[in-house]
Structures are given as C-alpha cells and as structure tokens.
Amino acid sequence: MSPEDMFVEKLHCPVGESHCILFDEVTTLRKQVVTDPLTGLFNVRHFRKSLEHELERTRRTGMTTALIMVDLDHFKNINDTWGHESGNQVLQTVAQLLQDQTRKLDICCRYGGEEFAVILPSTELMLARQVAERCLNALRETVIPLDETDLQVTASIGVAVADNSAQTAESLIENADECMYEAKRGGRNQVVSKRPQPSESAVSADERDALRGLFGDD
Numbered sequence: 001m002s003p004e005d006m007f008v009e010k011l012h013c014p015v016g017e018s019h020c021i022l023f024d025e026v027t028t029l030r031k032q033v034v035t036d037p038l039t040g041l042f043n044v045r046h047f048r049k050s051l052e053h054e055l056e057r058t059r060r061t062g063m064t065t066a067l068i069m070v071d072l073d074h075f076k077n078i079n080d081t082w083g084h085e086s087g088n089q090v091l092q093t094v095a096q097l098l099q100d101q102t103r104k105l106d107i108c109c110r111y112g113g114e115e116f117a118v119i120l121p122s123t124e125l126m127l128a129r130q131v132a133e134r135c136l137n138a139l140r141e142t143v144i145p146l147d148e149t150d151l152q153v154t155a156s157i158g159v160a161v162a163d164n165s166a167q168t169a170e171s172l173i174e175n176a177d178e179c180m181y182e183a184k185r186g187g188r189n190q191v192v193s194k195r196p197q198p199s200e201s202a203v204s205a206d207e208r209d210a211l212r213g214l215f216g217d218d
C-alpha cells in the first residue's frame with residue numbers, strides 16, 4: 001500500500017458541496033503528512049505509527065508481523081559517478097519495484113536515505129523471506145535507464161518478525177537492521193532473516209525453569 005492507495009477513494013465532504021475545495025485541500029495535506037516526497041512511499045513517521053499499530057494487533061491476536069529492511073548497495077558510488085539526480089531516479093525505481101513486488105496491504109516506506117522498510121501484517125517469517133527474495137531478484141534483473149547509462153543495483157535485505165507481546169517496534173527494527181548489516185558483511189546482494197530469540201518468545205521465566213528441569217541446561 002502507498003499513500004496514493006490510501007487516499008484513492010474520493011471522499012465526500014461532510015459539510016456540503018460548497019466546502020469541497022477546502023475538504024480537498026485537507027485531504028491533500030493529510031496525504032503530504034504521510035508521504036516521502038521523492039519516492040511517493042510512506043515516510044518514516046507513518047512507518048513508525050503503522051508498525052506500532054501492527055504490533056498492537058500481534059499482541060491482541062498473536063498473528064505475526066514481519067519487517068523487511070532494504071538497503072541499497074554502494075549507493076554513494078551511484079551519486080558520485082552519475083550525480084545526485086540519477087541517484088534520485090534509482091530511489092524512485094526501487095520504490096516502485098517494492099510496491100510491485102508486495103501485496104496491497106503491505107506498507108512500503110522510505111526509512112531514510114537509501115534504506116526502505118516494508119511492514120507485512122499477519123505474515124510468518126518464511127513467507128516474508130520469500131517476499132524479500134522476490135524483491136532482491138527483481139532488483140537484480142531491473143535495468144534502470146539513466147541519461148548517460150543503464151544501471152543495475154543490488155540491495156542487502158534483512159527480515160525479522162514479531163510474534164509475541166514482548167516485542168517492541170524498536171526491537172523489531174533492531175533485529176531486521178542487524179540482519180541487513182549481516183547481509184552487508186556477507187558480501188551484499190542477499191537476504192538474511194532472523195527468528196525471534198528465545199528471550200523474546202512468549203515462554204515465561206517460570207516455564208523456562210520448568211523446561212530446564214526437564215531437559216537440563218544445554
């Protein structure tokens with residue numbers, strides 16, 4: 001989902017036709033508040049709000065929320081070699097690609113600079129990983145036509161999930177970011193995913209003690 005989809009329905013002015021210009025202006029402003037102007041994706045402010053919202057759903061229903069962090073590889077080289085405007089074109093292409101490769105209910109955001117985040121509501125790790133692999137492959141195969149050259153870019157992608165009430169937005173972002181950095185360290189152009197750690201699981205301290213009693217400490 002993008003801000004465009006979110007405001008796609010023509011809303012009806014609640015106070016009558018004569019005030020519709022004002023109503024349209026308010027809708028435009030509301031859209032601007034959640035949008036990254038360069039890419040048209042949701043901005044980081046909306047990302048944080050949506051992630052909190054989805055984690056609240058995870059707490060209530062136990063349904064997993066997945067997070068994919070996408071960081072372009074050697075993006076500085078593109079700016080340095082082909083100029084900032086070409087860099088911007090690359091960011092716009094990647095933004096469109098992420099939207100094309102994800103579901104309507106997934107929330108595609110620009111997290112900052114050349115980093116993107118996709119929230120996948122009610123999604124298990126295995127499926128989120130498949131989506132991430134699909135994005136990686138699509139990116140690898142995409143040729144971006146610039147004025148002076150045709151470019152291909154790759155990304156390092158981290159995937160993590162929240163599956164219980166203990167997980168905060170910060171810890172989920174941290175986990176997905178850690179995976180993304182591991183992908184960078186592993187040579188870039190790859191996906192790394194992470195299961196929730198046992199300490200982050202729904203198993204209580206008492207339950208853990210009982211399990212230790214049964215199976216020992218190893």
Ligand SMILES: Nc1nc2c(ncn2[C@@H]2O[C@H](COP(=O)(O)OP(=O)(O)OP(=O)(O)O)[C@@H](O)[C@H]2O)c(=O)[nH]1
Binds near residue numbers: 038075087188
């Ligand atoms: N064109 C353009 N460049 C941006 C924008 N925001 C951030 N950048 C640039 O993105 C580059 C990020 O560089 P680095 O953080 O070194 O990352 P990298 O070159 O992708 O290297 P790795 O992440 O290690 O693969 C910097 O040169 C920033 O100036 C933007 O909106 N437009």
